Amino acid sequence: MRGPDQSRAGRAPSGAAPRGGGAAANAAGDGGSVLAALARSRRGFWGVALFSGVANVLMLTGPLFMLQVYDRVLSSRSMPTLAAIGLLATALYLAYALIDFARGRVLSRVADGLEDDLAPVAFRMEIADSFSGTRTAADGKPLADLGTVRRFLAGPAPLAMFDIPWVPLYLGVLAMLHWSLGLVGVVGALVVIVLAILTDKLTSRPMLTAARHGGAAVAVLDGARRSAEAITALGMVPSVVNLWGSERRAAIEAERASGDAGARIASASRAFRLFLQSAALALGAVLVIKHEATGGVMIASSITLGRALAPIDQIVAQWKAVAAARNAWRRLDARLSQNAAEPPRVTLPKPQGHLSLAGVVAAPPGVSRPVLQGINFSLAPGDGLGILGPSASGKSTLARLMVGLWRPLAGTVRLDGATLDQWNPDLLGRHIGYLPQDVELIGGTVRDCISRHAPDATDAKVIEAAQAAGAHDLILRLPNGYMTRLGLGGAALSGGQRQRIALARALYDNPPLIVLDEPNANLDQDGDAALTEAIQKARQRGSAVVVITHRPSAIAAVDRVLIVKDGRQVACGPKETVMRDMMQSNATPPKPGVHALEQRA
Ligand SMILES: Nc1ncnc2c1ncn2[C@@H]1O[C@H](COP(=O)(O)OP(=O)(O)OP(=O)(O)O)[C@@H](O)[C@H]1O
Incomplete structure (x- = not known):
C-alpha cells in the first residue's frame, strides 16, 4: 500500500524516503x-x-x-x-x-x-x-x-x-x-x-x-x-x-x-x-x-x-x-x-501551523517493516502536544515525519492542508523549528548557528530567539558572546549549552511548527524552567509545538498528550485525562480506544 505522499514523490515502496536528496537534481538543472x-x-x-x-x-x-x-x-x-x-x-x-x-x-x-x-x-x-x-x-x-x-x-x-x-x-x-x-x-x-x-x-x-x-x-x-x-x-x-x-x-x-x-x-x-x-x-x-x-x-x-x-x-x-x-x-x-528532478512546485504561503497526520504508516529509509502505524492527530496554531512512549516506540520516527525528513509509507502528513512533499524542501525548513535528539552544531559563530546561517539574519532576530530559548545570558558568558566560533577549533560547549543554543535555532524567526525531540535530555532545573517558558511563549505567539520526551517535566507547557507504544498510537487527548489514565493503569499506557482520537483536521 502506498500513501499519497509517497506516490506523489514517486519513491520506492520500502522505507520512508528522505527529504533533500531529490532537491539535489534541481540544483543540477x-x-x-x-x-x-x-x-x-x-x-x-x-x-x-x-x-x-x-x-x-x-x-x-x-x-x-x-x-x-x-x-x-x-x-x-x-x-x-x-x-x-x-x-x-x-x-x-x-x-x-x-x-x-x-x-x-x-x-x-x-x-x-x-x-x-x-x-x-x-x-x-x-x-x-x-x-x-x-x-x-x-x-x-x-x-x-x-x-x-x-x-x-x-x-x-x-x-x-x-x-x-x-x-x-x-x-x-x-x-x-x-x-x-x-x-x-x-x-x-x-x-x-x-x-x-x-x-x-x-x-x-x-x-x-x-x-x-x-x-x-x-x-x-x-x-x-x-x-x-x-x-x-x-x-x-x-x-x-x-x-x-x-x-x-x-x-x-x-x-x-x-x-x-x-x-x-x-x-x-x-x-x-x-x-x-x-x-x-x-x-x-x-x-x-x-x-x-x-x-x-x-x-x-x-x-x-x-x-x-x-x-x-x-x-x-x-x-x-x-x-x-x-x-x-x-x-x-x-x-x-x-535523484530525478523534483517536480515543479508552487511556492506556498507561510503556514499558520495547522498540522495533521492521518492514517500514517512509516518506516526508516530502506526498511520495509513499518515501525509506526495508525497515527492520527491534528494540531492547530498555539497547540502544544507532548509525545510520550517507551524507548524505540517510534517517537523520533514520528518527529522526522512531522518535519518532512522522512515520508510516510501510507497516510498523509499535512501542514496547513498541503502534504509536506508539496513544499519546496528548503523553504519548508524555514517554517519549521526542529531540535533533533542528537544535537550537532555546525561551524560558524553562535550567531550564525542560531540564525541557521541565513544571509539576511538580523541581530535582533538572533537575540530574540536566544532570549526565547533562555540562552541569551549563557551565550553572553561564552568567550566572544554571540561571535564565539563553534565546531572544529572553536569553543567546546557542554551538552546543556549545545541543547539550549539548538533550541534557540529551532525558535529562530518564530516558525509556525516547532518539533522538539528530547529537548531536556541535557538540561538542569534552570534549563527545564527555561524550556517550559519557551514552549509557553512559542504557543502564545501561535506556533504549534510538539515535544517528545521521556521526562514529564518537559510537557509542563503542553495541553495535549499522545502516547506511542510499539509503533502504535495508544492514546491521544487532553494532557490531564491521558496522564490520569496512565496513573490509574499503574503508569502503563492505556489501551487503544480509551480516548477518542481527536480529529481536528
Ligand atoms: N535510521 C534508522 N534505520 C533503521 N531503523 C531505525 C532508524 N531509526 C530508527 N529505527 C528503528 O525504528 C524504531 C523506532 O525508533 P525511534 O528512534 O523512532 O524510537 P524512539 O521512540 O524515538 O526511541 P528513543 O526514545 O529510544 O529515542 C526502532 O526500532 C529503531 O531501531
Whole structure:
C-alpha cells in the first residue's frame, strides 16, 4: 500500500524516503547525468577537439623535418636550406606548445565547471545519505566521485583520447611513405588496442573491490571520529584500528593487484611500441637497400609510428586513472538519475501551523517493516502536544515525519492542508523549528548557528530567539558572546549549552511548527524552567509545538498528550485525562480506544 505522499514523490515502496536528496537534481538543472552537466561545456569540448586537430597536424613537424634533413639537406649540403627548415620547424614547435597548453587549459576549465555545477548536488546527496541509512560503501561518496572525475578531466588521459581520432592521419602518412610501413602501423595499432582492452579486463574487478574496501575504511574512520570519546574511554581504539586496518589492507591489496596487472601490460605496451619503432626502422632499411625508399623515409617512418601509437599507449599507461574515473562517473550517474528532478512546485504561503497526520504508516529509509502505524492527530496554531512512549516506540520516527525528513509509507502528513512533499524542501525548513535528539552544531559563530546561517539574519532576530530559548545570558558568558566560533577549533560547549543554543535555532524567526525531540535530555532545573517558558511563549505567539520526551517535566507547557507504544498510537487527548489514565493503569499506557482520537483536521 502506498500513501499519497509517497506516490506523489514517486519513491520506492520500502522505507520512508528522505527529504533533500531529490532537491539535489534541481540544483543540477535539467540533465540528471554527468554527461548532461558536461554538455553545458560543449563549446569547450569543440575547442579542445579543434586544438587537438591542429596539434596533431603540427606533430608531423618532427618526421617531416627529419625527411627534409636526410633527403634534402644532407644530399645538397645546403646550410641555408637547413637554416630555413630549422627556423620553420622551430616556429611550428612553438605553435604546438601554445596549442597544447591551450587545450589542456580549456579542459581543466571544463573540469572546474563540472565541479561548480555538480558539487552542490553532490553535497546535498551526501547529506541525504547520512540519514537515509541505506547507502553502502559500494555506492561511493558523491563528492569524492565528483573529485575523481574532475581530476581525470583535467589530467593527461582525456587529451590522449582527443588524439586518438588522429591516429589514422599518422597511419595514412606512413602508408604514403610506403604501403608496407602503413601495414606495420595498422598491425601495431591493433596490438596496442588489444593490450588496452586486456588492461581493462584484468584491472576493473580488483579496482571495484579496492573502491568498496576503501569506502568501508573511510566509513569506519568517520564513525570513529564521531564517537572518539566513547571509543577511547572504553578502550575500543585497538579494535577499531584493527577493523579499519583490515578494510584498508583489503583495499590496498586489491589496488596492488589491479596496479600490478595494469603496470605489466603498460610496460609490455611501451616495450612493444619501442620494438615496433625499431621494426619500422629495420623495414625502412630494407626498403632503402631495395631502393624503394630514401634514408629520410626510414627515419621519418619510425618517428611517425611512435607518434601514431603514443595516445593509445598513454591511455594504457594511465589506465588506473581512466578506470577509476569511469567507475566514479557511473556511480555518480546512477545517483543523479535516482535523484530525478523534483517536480515543479508552487511556492506556498507561510503556514499558520495547522498540522495533521492521518492514517500514517512509516518506516526508516530502506526498511520495509513499518515501525509506526495508525497515527492520527491534528494540531492547530498555539497547540502544544507532548509525545510520550517507551524507548524505540517510534517517537523520533514520528518527529522526522512531522518535519518532512522522512515520508510516510501510507497516510498523509499535512501542514496547513498541503502534504509536506508539496513544499519546496528548503523553504519548508524555514517554517519549521526542529531540535533533533542528537544535537550537532555546525561551524560558524553562535550567531550564525542560531540564525541557521541565513544571509539576511538580523541581530535582533538572533537575540530574540536566544532570549526565547533562555540562552541569551549563557551565550553572553561564552568567550566572544554571540561571535564565539563553534565546531572544529572553536569553543567546546557542554551538552546543556549545545541543547539550549539548538533550541534557540529551532525558535529562530518564530516558525509556525516547532518539533522538539528530547529537548531536556541535557538540561538542569534552570534549563527545564527555561524550556517550559519557551514552549509557553512559542504557543502564545501561535506556533504549534510538539515535544517528545521521556521526562514529564518537559510537557509542563503542553495541553495535549499522545502516547506511542510499539509503533502504535495508544492514546491521544487532553494532557490531564491521558496522564490520569496512565496513573490509574499503574503508569502503563492505556489501551487503544480509551480516548477518542481527536480529529481536528
Ligand atoms: N535510521 C534508522 N534505520 C533503521 N531503523 C531505525 C532508524 N531509526 C530508527 N529505527 C528503528 O525504528 C524504531 C523506532 O525508533 P525511534 O528512534 O523512532 O524510537 P524512539 O521512540 O524515538 O526511541 P528513543 O526514545 O529510544 O529515542 C526502532 O526500532 C529503531 O531501531
